[in-house]
Amino acid sequence: MDRRKVFPRELVIHLTETCPLECSHCCVESNSSKTKALKNNEVLKIIGEAKSTNVFEKVCFVGGEPFLEYRTLTDSISFASKMNMSTSVTTSAYWAKTPSISYSKLSKLTEAGLQELCISFDDYHMEYVSLQYIINACYESIKLGLKVILSIVVEPNCLIDREYIERLLNKHPLLKKEVNLDITGVTTTGRAEAQNTENTLNDRAASKFNYSGPCMSALRQFSVYPNKEIVPCCGALPFNQMMSKGNINNSKLSDVIMDSFSDKLMKWIAFEGPMKLLAEIEISEFVDNENIQLDGICSGCNLIYTNQGVFNKLIEYLESRNDELKVIEAILDSVNMYQSPVLLSGKTNDI
Template sequence: MLLKPIRPSNIAILGTFKCSAACQECCFECSPNLSQELSLHEIKSFINQATKINTVKFIVWSGGECFLLGKKLLDGISYAYEHNLVSRCVTNGFWASSLDEAKLILEPMAKSGLKELSLSTGDDHQQFVKIENILNATIVALNLGIIVAIAIETTKNSKFKKEDLVNHQLYKKYIKDKDIEKNLKIISTIWMSFHTDRTFKYEDILNVEKEYSGCDSLFDSIVLTPDKSIASCCGLTLEHIPEMHIGELNENNVNELYEKQFLDFIKIWIYVDGAAKILTKVKQWNTNIEYPKFVHVCQSCAYLYHNTEVMNTIKNNFQKIIEEVLEKYESKRVLRESLQELQVSH
């Protein structure tokens, strides 16, 4: 039976996987060598369809490096704004080689509807983009009224840390103790390896058990990738889980593809309990399974989908848990719907 679906709060457009950088641990394996990108027509069609869902309130532009889309990004932001969507861009800041260059890029985007900027930096990113670029982009964005988040790659091995950012001369001169500083958030993000020849250590940053409340990212977004694939989430392991791709964009199928997901029991279970808790339950059913140590909640999700023994154990035992899972889903759906109605009324 098709469950009553929850409604997403946002859409995400990964306009291209081309990037000015080629970080070794990029989750989407982006690089300057990739060329595929969405057309403006495809972007507009996706926005047209998604905004028919009245709970969708903002749009995330990512990739790859979304700023490589050039005027197409600017036009897309403007079109989204016309459809009452707040835009957030995720970028490595390669385009902000100076304050003047950053202003040249960001000023028209701010006028077109860009409200949030998320900048990525750290040891790997800085092999390609200087920290000065990040600060130039931050300074200009904050002065244009754009909210900024700086995400710093974090492992126990990390050389570049938050302290290095806030003690930089540009930060001290233009941001420190200024009124604009209140609109800046600096966050540590777990940087994990996608390769067997590189190992990171972690300390006091890992708490996979937080996923025990369920994966709220799943179903919250409708994602469009450069090959016109519609996907379930923007998780780090998205491109490693074929089941997260739910169909190809056409002129009238976004909502249909989104709602079909609610026939998928595994996704419902991940949404209410999270992959880590599911793996704990599977271990109770099959004590022969031994799990590796996970450093990120998305990693446990990819492991769940790729481990044949785990999936077979679920198929052989899910009837024992299905009623409880569906009850949890309905409770979570009703609560979410109530909160969304409150937000709309205000």
């Protein structure tokens, strides 16, 4: 999937907000005391709706910890696979205590049609999950033919970084050959925002991983939270009602998509990114500019959607760029990098 193309392709399902871990950098603040989770029939319903739109290609299961909802996870993977949608699961691999346990868990999911396993592992996860668990999960996934991704969050002076993982993989030739790495910086939202310090904020803002360009998730991914709300991005923020475009109990996914593609702010986030938008307006009356530190686009969106004054100012500013927005859409459409989903429900998008 070409993430530069602005068009819905991935459905991200947050199966549960529960997690046996309580990592200090968790962007959605999951822990063992939170209990909201999507029901089996709710997940199957939204996957069915995604298929009926004829635009979604992949279903990604995340959490919390999706393995805690193992039956729903298995049934949902099977359902999506039968409709020729690819599937991915993101996990901490807390369950991979032995090779045999790992194989048992993963083989059932593979039989259901799972194609990709993304394992989160970094300094924060290592407080709770043994390195051996990660190795077990990787080996058994590879044996079963799964694509394996190690997702690593790094900070200045962290122990687990690219060099650490490469040294680890050098000791395991099969893993070195088959495991893919996805390395990012911390997203200072959720628990990471609540537990930050001025020093950590400064370090993150100065990090090479501080990405400030267009959001490659906005309008490309649509996320369903455990509270059943749908947002038009990857969902790497604690749920915010201002970002919601509907609820799976009373909104059709096709209507949610059409509403999202009529949202000028969301389009600009997809085209330019929140950091560039924030740089275009004066926000000092709403925030303390001397103390504010944004370490990437998720932090930027977090500011926009949690600060009503900033949000209103930005909406007002973007009204002056309506003609420019139409031109950008036309240009991107001409090179097949943007498609307004006019095919959905027989509706048209006139923006």
